[in-house]
Amino acid sequence: MTQKALYWACQNFPYVAYFCPQNSGYPKDGFEHLLFAGTESLPNALHQVTDGYKVGIVGYDKKNDFEDLESQNPTLLQFPKEFFFRPSLCIQIHPYGNKATLSSDFGVSLETINQTVIATANAFAEGIRIRSMTRPDEYFSNFEKIQEHIKRGDVYELNYCQAFEGTFTSMDSLRFYAALSQKSPMPFSSYLKVDHLVLVSASPERFLNKKGNILLSQPIKGTSPRGKTKEEDDQLACKLSNSEKEKAENLMIVDLMRNDLSKVGKIGSVKVEELFGIYRFHQVIQMISSVTCVLDKKLSLGDIFKATFPMGSMTGAPKIKAMELIDKYENFSRGWFSGALGYVTPSQDFDFNVVIRSVFLDMLKQTIYFAVGSAITSDALVEEEYQECLLKAQAIREVLYEAQSNSQFI
DSSP: OHHHHHHHHHHHOSEEEEEEOTTOOOTTOOOOOEEEEESEEOTTGGGOOOSSOEEEEEOGGGHHHHTTOOOOSOBSSOOOSEEEEEOSEEEEEOSSTTOEEEEESSOOOHHHHTTOOOOOOSOSEESOEEEESSOHHHHHHHHHHHHHHHHHTSOSEEEEEEEEEEEOSEEOHHHHHHHHHHHSOOTEEEEEEETTEEEEEEEOOEEEEEETTEEEEEOEEEEEEOOSSHHHHHHHHHHHHHOHHHHHHHHHHHHHHHHHHHTTBOTTOOEEEEEEEEEEOSSEEEEEEEEEEEBOTTOOHHHHHHHHOSOGGGTEESHHHHHHHHHHHOSSBOTTTTSEEEEEOTTSOEEEEOOOSEEEEETTTTEEEEEEEEEEOTTOOHHHHHHHHHHHHHHHHHHHHHTOSSOEEO
């Protein structure tokens, strides 16, 4: 039913957003299982309280509005810096019993939606050509320069990313989303359509969650591949848990998030509820920490984002200097990548992910890009960080490769 509802929504609405927790056992749970569709965009939605749900995305370069920063790198796809819409259709899929609840501004039923016919071809994509925008020697050179900044004390951690761009001759983005979700089921899996622009995400990371007056952030730092056997998997999880390097990286971002949350939390309310938690996903093992605070109820969504955005795990620390160096050493504008996608409920609670392990599509121009990165510290090893980037891109590359026999990756 969910797949038919997605196709029906995309056929009938310019704006569609789908959030699926994938039953992954995430600490504090992942997204609620929700499908939204609508026609009404909401300008300046970060600072306005609206009735009902609002759904949207905030791109990485929104940082330039929050701080005295700029981005000079080329833009791979033309995404709006932020976009929110008011849903006129909401379907909530219940976790048990395969049931759903529909609410809409017009007369439509789940029975009508369930009659949607889905065309299935042998391949969901054709003519894919993907190239890396960063050669290995360029990555290695920039890695050394970033470590020089760390030695000088400019930053003590920096998340350096590389991008892959390409083209396609045809693409069924919903089947692509289904394939990526099967390959890499994640707690913040999501699909977003804004006219001809599409985001397909298998994100493992939460940016911010608000329930009542409690604000939660869950930075991820520390990644390991899964083992081929249970014994190997346990060994890799133990190695990650005991890695002083990975714990140091995680702790740096936890401290950064404690500082960010202290800007919006009541004095003395910031707490680290879990430090260095080890969680296993389909493709990787991750180290996740949970930081909370008690909010000042007078703050708007925009106030909270201004104090905390973007997620520290995707910048490094100190945050502002790290973002300046990111723009210096990366060769692309991140756009929606490492931004935040989510929804605000009628009670003004909200949940936003970190837009990583995600693919961005322009269906009109038939262009595609995605990006991956890792945290560079003083004791990081360049070959290990480069391989971590490739590991994070593996699921995306495999899904695109398996879609057709004539795909090209350069």
